[in-house]
Amino acid sequence: MSIAAAKSGTAEKSSGAGKPRLVMKFGGTSVANMDRVRNVARHVARERAAGYDVAVVVSAMSGKTNELVAWCQDAAKVYSPREYDVVVSSGEQVTAGLLAMTLMGQAIPARSWLGWQIPIRTSDAHGAARIEDIDGAPLAEGFARGEVAVVAGFQGLAGDGITTLGRGGSDTSAVAIAAAIGAERCDIYTDVDGVYTTDPRIVPKARRLDRIAFEEMLEMASLGAKVLQVRSVELAMTHKVKTFVRSSFDDPDAPQPGTLMCDEEDIVEQPIVTGIAFARDEAQITLKRVADRPGVAAAIFLPLAEANINVDMIVQVASDDGAATDMTFTVPGAEFERAKAILTRTQSEIGFASLHGARDVVKISAIGVGMRSHAGVAAKAFKALADKGINIRAITTSEIKFSVLIDEAYAELAVRTLHSLYGLDQV
Ligand code: ADP
């Protein structure tokens, strides 16, 4: 992404002329009703009083985007990505207007900005668009007039069409705007007071982290921790945006700092495993008695790749007789039916006996930059899971994480087991 202001140098770093700038993002639960919108206004008022020019990015009220998505599904069998975005982007328009009015009601000059008005230019991949360019100048002009900029998150513009950035995309809007206006900081306010060692709703013993390395947060988010959208972490990392995750439910007059995403080198005590993530939206496919010959993997995975289906974990069992083998792999749950249809269509070309699928699986991952320099981290987990009678269906590892695929019924037990195993429990 090239962010216009940063690229053209028009975004003076906040340390330059004028007031320092701040981006504050409030997620769905933080703007769920008018009382909460008023609470957001108090947070904004505090930062303004502290001397910042503020851009606030808001999500739709919680539950709203789901409702809009369901209406789209109800409207017609034919899926129109362009009209989907017209509908689902509307939730953010409502909260942006409401917050601007609330601020004005408190004698704080403010105006709302929709994606097309700034504009936030994106790719034309409706429903999952990527921000390509943001002009920071209009927002800066608003600051010069003394206004708080209230920006509708999640939305952008491609050609003359409204786009949306994928679920959770307001995080990405916030970080991208912070980069475009040269903000000193981007604060992501949500319903938890920071990034935890795992989802605190699943593991009450999860610990809040003061700091998390960008690379770790990137893996956590990619592997299921929905506290930040993956793309927002990538942008924070590449544009060096100082980003905090913090709670909107803190007393606006005495807020806590939350969790800072930072470079690995800025974390003094680095544990081997920093966090555990889990993703329930995986599906497993097993092809039984696949002909064991050169080219068979390509025959299976090329058609899936051509159909834009991401294959994640792959396990090939060694064949007993040299003639046939079993192949297991995972695809996103949403692509399960499509993947099965493609494989069934190409069954005779690939040459397999039968296809078995499962949706009731979960991928559990352990993440930590400390894994780079320690051996046997994953092996310890395999043993601990086996001791609890949990069967592992597939495994993948990389430099700073490993993942196991298990039955969904054991998800919470497995997360808690690994969380304790790596000493992450709160004492
Ligand atoms: P928002 O609506 O503010 O964008 P989200 O629901 O998208 O909020 O993200 C916040 C949620 O992320 C939390 O309520 C929590 O349940 C979940 N979550 C998952 N993993 C983690 C984690 N490691 N640390 C903190 N929260 C997490």
Ligand code: ASP
């Ligand atoms: N409202 C959108 C969603 O629910 C974007 C966001 O909340 O970040 O996905």
Ligand code: MG
């Ligand atoms: Mg979110």
